Each structure stands twice: as C-alpha cells, then as structure tokens.
Amino acid sequence: MRAVVFSVLLCWAAVAASATPEDRLSTVFQSIEANRLDEALQRVDALIREYPNFRLAHLVRGDLLLARARPLQTFGNVAKTVPGEKIDGLREEALARLRAQRQRPGDDRLPRYVLQLHAEQKHVLVVDSRRSRLYVFGNDKGTPRLVADYYVTLGKNGIEKTREGDQKTPVGVYHVTANLPRKKLTDFYGAGAFPINYPNEWDRRQGRGGYGIWLHGVPSDVYSRPPRASDGCIVLANPDLESVGRHVQVGLTPVIIADEIEWSDAATIAAERAALAGAFEQWRADWQSRDTERYLAHYSGRFASPGQDLAAWSAHKRKVNSAKRWIKVGVSRVAMFRYPRERDFVVVTFNQDYRSDGLSNVMRKRQYWVKEGAQWKIIYEGAG
Amino acid sequence: MLSLATCLGCILMALAVALPARADDVQDAAKLLKAGQHKQALELVNKALKAKPRDPQARFLKGLILTEQGNSKEAIEIFTKLTQDYPELPEPYNNLAVIYASQGQYDKARAALEQSIRTHPSYATAYENLGDVYAKLASQAYDKALQIDSSNAAAKNKLSLVRELVGRPAAAAVAVAPKEPAKRPVVVAEKPKPAPEKPAPAAADPSDEVLKAVNGWAQAWSKKDADGYLAYYAKDFKIPGGEARDSWEKTRRARVSAPKSISVSLASPKVTMNGADRATVTFQQNYKSDVLKSNSRKTLTLIRADGGWKILEEKSG
Numbered sequence: 001m002r003a004v005v006f007s008v009l010l011c012w013a014a015v016a017a018s019a020t021p022e023d024r025l026s027t028v029f030q031s032i033e034a035n036r037l038d039e040a041l042q043r044v045d046a047l048i049r050e051y052p053n054f055r056l057a058h059l060v061r062g063d064l065l066l067a068r069a070r071p072l073q074t075f076g077n078v079a080k081t082v083p084g085e086k087i088d089g090l091r092e093e094a095l096a097r098l099r100a101q102r103q104r105p106g107d108d109r110l111p112r113y114v115l116q117l118h119a120e121q122k123h124v125l126v127v128d129s130r131r132s133r134l135y136v137f138g139n140d141k142g143t144p145r146l147v148a149d150y151y152v153t154l155g156k157n158g159i160e161k162t163r164e165g166d167q168k169t170p171v172g173v174y175h176v177t178a179n180l181p182r183k184k185l186t187d188f189y190g191a192g193a194f195p196i197n198y199p200n201e202w203d204r205r206q207g208r209g210g211y212g213i214w215l216h217g218v219p220s221d222v223y224s225r226p227p228r229a230s231d232g233c234i235v236l237a238n239p240d241l242e243s244v245g246r247h248v249q250v251g252l253t254p255v256i257i258a259d260e261i262e263w264s265d266a267a268t269i270a271a272e273r274a275a276l277a278g279a280f281e282q283w284r285a286d287w288q289s290r291d292t293e294r295y296l297a298h299y300s301g302r303f304a305s306p307g308q309d310l311a312a313w314s315a316h317k318r319k320v321n322s323a324k325r326w327i328k329v330g331v332s333r334v335a336m337f338r339y340p341r342e343r344d345f346v347v348v349t350f351n352q353d354y355r356s357d358g359l360s361n362v363m364r365k366r367q368y369w370v371k372e373g374a375q376w377k378i379i380y381e382g383a384g
Numbered sequence: 385m386l387s388l389a390t391c392l393g394c395i396l397m398a399l400a401v402a403l404p405a406r407a408d409d410v411q412d413a414a415k416l417l418k419a420g421q422h423k424q425a426l427e428l429v430n431k432a433l434k435a436k437p438r439d440p441q442a443r444f445l446k447g448l449i450l451t452e453q454g455n456s457k458e459a460i461e462i463f464t465k466l467t468q469d470y471p472e473l474p475e476p477y478n479n480l481a482v483i484y485a486s487q488g489q490y491d492k493a494r495a496a497l498e499q500s501i502r503t504h505p506s507y508a509t510a511y512e513n514l515g516d517v518y519a520k521l522a523s524q525a526y527d528k529a530l531q532i533d534s535s536n537a538a539a540k541n542k543l544s545l546v547r548e549l550v551g552r553p554a555a556a557a558v559a560v561a562p563k564e565p566a567k568r569p570v571v572v573a574e575k576p577k578p579a580p581e582k583p584a585p586a587a588a589d590p591s592d593e594v595l596k597a598v599n600g601w602a603q604a605w606s607k608k609d610a611d612g613y614l615a616y617y618a619k620d621f622k623i624p625g626g627e628a629r630d631s632w633e634k635t636r637r638a639r640v641s642a643p644k645s646i647s648v649s650l651a652s653p654k655v656t657m658n659g660a661d662r663a664t665v666t667f668q669q670n671y672k673s674d675v676l677k678s679n680s681r682k683t684l685t686l687i688r689a690d691g692g693w694k695i696l697e698e699k700s701g
Contacts, residue, residue: 055529062525069518078526086530221531 021051021223021237022097022151028060029098040064054223056097059090089226096132096227097151103131105146105263111135112264113173113256114144115273115336115346121254123247125215127152127234129159129169130260132227134234136247143266148243153218153225153235159259160341161198164210167231170198173337173347174255176215176248190217191238194248196255201380202339202347202368205304215255217241258340276336276346276369279376288329292321300370300377328355344371349384386482386493386513389475390448410442417445420654420666422453440470447479456483467499474504478513485517490524493517591655594663594686597693601684602648602669610637618687618694643673661688662696 024047031040044061048054059076066077075094076087111126117139124144126135134152137144154169155161161170174196182192193216199208210232217238218225224237234257236244247253279298286295296314303310321327330353339345345368352365366384369376409432416425426449432442443462450459460483466476477500484493494517500510597616604612614633623632640646653667662685669682685697 055531057529058525059529062522062529064522065518065525066522069515069522076526076529077522078530079523080526082530090529
C-alpha cells in the first residue's frame, strides 16, 4: 500500500491545527507514511464518525482494513467490479486535495490577476482549475491576502466553456450576482448557491453560450464530489460553501476562474497596475479635455460597444463632445483584474461621474483593455 | 469463510482439567453433532449439563450445536459466558466472532477476534478469521466510498442471482466451514481414541453413495454440463416458488451455462439417512464464477430413484 500510493505523499506539508476534514484526512496519510497504521485507522474512523458521507475517507478506510487481510495492489483496492470512473474519481479527489495542500502558495505569492481591488470589495475568489482549488483572498488595504482555500468540483469536461451543454466551466473574470439560500433550492445544490455573470460581455462577444454557472454546495448524501463532475458549476462541500458564503458580497465579489493560477509578487503586480492606471487616467483626462481625437486614440481598432463599432462610437463622441463647453469626468471604486488565459487583457470596472454643461450622470462602467504594441487600448466599454 | 473452533480436547488441555464425570455423554453428543443430528446432540449435552452445569467442555459443545442449529442468540450467550468464566481461552472468542460475522456484525466480530488473539497470540484460526473479517469490513468501506447503489438495475440483477443461488444476499451468508473441502463429515475433532464403541449413526455405504451423487452434481455444475446437472434432479423435484418444471429447467440451464467459468466445491458435507431411501445432506457450497463468488450453506434432500440418488428438495441457508 505504501509503496504504490503514498510515495506521492512524501512531501506532505505539516498541517495546521485547524481541523477541516481535509486536514484530518492529511493526518491519516501522515500516520500511514510513518507506518503507524493502527493510528491511521483510528484517525480515519474518527473522521468518518463526524463526516459519514466523506466517500474518500471510506476508500482510505477500506484500504487500511484490507491491508490487514492481504497486501494491497493499488490505492482504492476495490475487489468488486464497479465502474472504473467511480474509483478514479475518488483517486483524483485524493490527489487534488493532497497536491493543493502540498503546494500551498507562500505568503508572498499573489495571483497575477488581481491588479486592484476597490475598498468595498472585501474579498476576491480565485479558482485554480488544474488544482481543483478555490482560493479566497481578503482585501488588506488593496493587497490580496490568502484567507482560506477549498477543494472544488468543476465541469465534467474541464474548462473553457463555449456553448450550452458542453459541461465545461468558463475561464474568465466574473462576479457573484445573487445569493440563493438553501430553502429556495433542491437538495442537489446543498447549502446554497451563488450565481455568477457568465456569459459576460467578453464571452458574448466571443460567441460563447450557455448560462447558469453557479458556485453551489453538494447533496446531503455526499461530503464532496470528484474533481470533474459538474455540468460546469463550481461545487464546494457544504461547510466550505458556507464559509465562502460569509465572504461573498452580491454584485461586488469577483470570481476569477483560471486554468492554472499565475502567481506573482507584490512588486511586479504594482508595476503592472501602475502602467495600466496611467493609461486609464490619461483616458479620463483626455475625455475631460474635450480633445476628442486624443480621447478616441485610447480605443482599439477592434473596439465595440453594445450596438456600436469604433466608427459609430467615434462619430457619436465627436458630435456629443463638440457640443459641450465643459466636461468633468470623475472615477471612483476602480477595480482592475487581468484576464486569465488572455494575453495582456484587463477588465476595469469603476464608478463614472460624468458632468457637463448639458448632461450629467453617474453610472457603474466596465471596460476591457488590451495591450497593442506598447499601448493599452480599450476594446470594449459598457455599463458594468 | 470463517472457521469455528471445534476442538473440545483443546479446551480441556488448555484448562488442564480432568475429564468430567459424564464425559461419555459429551463425547456422544459431539459425535451426534458431527453426524448432523443436532436435536439428539442437544438433548445429550443438556443431560450432561444438568449433572455438571459449569462444565466448560459441555457448554462449549452446546454453543457449537446451537450455532449449527442457527440459534445464534443462545449460542452467543453461551460463548460470552465462557469468555467471562475462562478469559484465557481463545476459542469462545473466536466462535463468538464467527456468529457475529454470520450476522454481518463485522465490527463486533473484529473486536472478539482481537480479544481472542490477545489471549493467545499464536492462535492461528483467529488470525485467519480476522483476515476475513478485515476483508469484509474493507468491502463495506469500499461500498460506502463508491455508494454502490442497490436501486441500480445491474446491481439488482446481481443480487437476485445471489438470492437464487444461496437463498439470500451473499453478504449475509453464514460461513462456518473449514477452508478445505472435507470429504467426510468433520465437525468435532475427536479425542485420539480407538474406533467408537457405538456404531456411527449413519450407515457407511448408503451415505457414501449419497455423497457421490452430490459430488457428481457439483462437478456437472462446475463443468457447465447442464444436462448432467439437471439429471441429478428427481422427476418430482420440489421446485421453489411453484414454478413450472419447464421454465425452471430453462432458468437453471441458463444459469449453469451462462458464466464463462464455474467452480463449485463442497465443504464439510453431513449426510443424515432418513430410512434407506431418503437422505439429507447439508454442506457449505463454495460457488465461484467469473461474475460471482458466493459461499452458502445448502441442504439437499435426496431420494433413491432410477438406480441412483436424485435431488428431491434444495434449500439454501
């Protein structure tokens, strides 16, 4: 048993005293590594008493018991003929949980995507699909700090959702749009659900379809599900969903779903943020200056707004701006997130306070910025 | 699967006690048990216990008889009391474990076997049984891990097949036989002693013939020889569930020929003659095919017909 399975666990990190079921499962493996099999069995028995639906724990228990009767051939040494994917799902869950624990990011490591949180965004959720992991970062005066991380189940067919029914989880920058409590849902969704805004503006523009991507819990008869088992949703164990839910602000909390999180450091991220913030400020100043050509130079040739391409947008802006004697543009609550998988692609969301001698309005706005050559350009602009 | 401790002599030696006064009754009861005459054996052992109620050998034997009769509740009481009175004996713990295991109470079985090994670290039977119990517990844990769903159609079919074969789900099969199939009835190890003075209850010749027929039946089944297999059933075989003979034969044919391989072996058969032309055989049936493994107790009633012995009735459990 040890030779086959637990060689992968040799670098198992010391587990903190906080005893989540996953932490406790890890102590079971520690006992196995130390060849204290009786202790391992006691620990897994205690874990199962508390979490009787933790199927992975039952599988480990089965191995520990069977090892007393005969040598094990493999991890999850089930003798019966059962569908292979059932055992594989549990094996993959074991590996995902163990790897995520083992490869916890260091304190100085930050997800490259979070360039700027605004003051009211208390947390940001970042999903690493490869690791089947959701990381919760708190907003520590603008700098993300890792608060907790959880095992998650994603789409049966992986990531990069493109169409309805493809059973994939989208990759991109989203936010939570609602909070659906347990009592409004069937048991399938467990402790509750938090829908996100897939498909977002960029997805629609790329022709991506489907809908109803949620973060949600699990049915009452399981503790967790295999790493790839949902129809595209992000599924957490019910206690984990409840913990995450305590951090979620509807309409505010970003959910960034990446293939594999790119980790960076505070200095690099600060430099990237400064470059983009400079371009953004220049755009604001140029609009306010009523020099429409300078203002329009911030827009990419590929720009599109809902119902308008660059030519239509430019014509409209030239007409409106020339009629004004003064314009004042204020921005606040600016959030900036680099888009996973895309190259030099950033979503900026902000409150725009537009005043002029004719019209004034305040709105939440969203822009997608892309780097063309050395210049950051706006490729999409619309209500946020 | 699990082996009962059946050695009365061991108990005496372990306790270093003298032969009890009514040793004859106990030895005779042991022989009756071995011959499958449970009722008579029980009467005799009760008689012995009346004279000496605390006699460990008689109590142990009574526990064995009750186990064989399927009276688990009283058997458990007797073996439990023996573990309290003679905590140094591993056998009563072992037998308790066998009964618990037969009831599917594997955690209790495990505890009893671990106790048995604590009292006697070299007691091999308990180790073997413990291995089986761990394998059973592991299988239960895997079932929970994989949520093997009994409402699933495939699982249901499999279960009903097991029920047909053994008369109840395989998980609940009682298993009390020694591991090796024994040709002769072996239940209670005899003290080394010359041939019994009293004649054995079963006449030697007809019971050998009956055994031969039962072994032939098992061999035909193992060879997937459906015709040969069915030829062992009497014309007036009592078909379970009142099914018509035709459809019963069809089902049996399918069952015998469908698997790629079958192996049926019989362990500890006990033949009881009921007159010259009728016999009852009980045995442990170890059935193994490429799709199913089951271990069950079976009772066949055979009658003398067409110059041989034919099966009149077949009961599982």
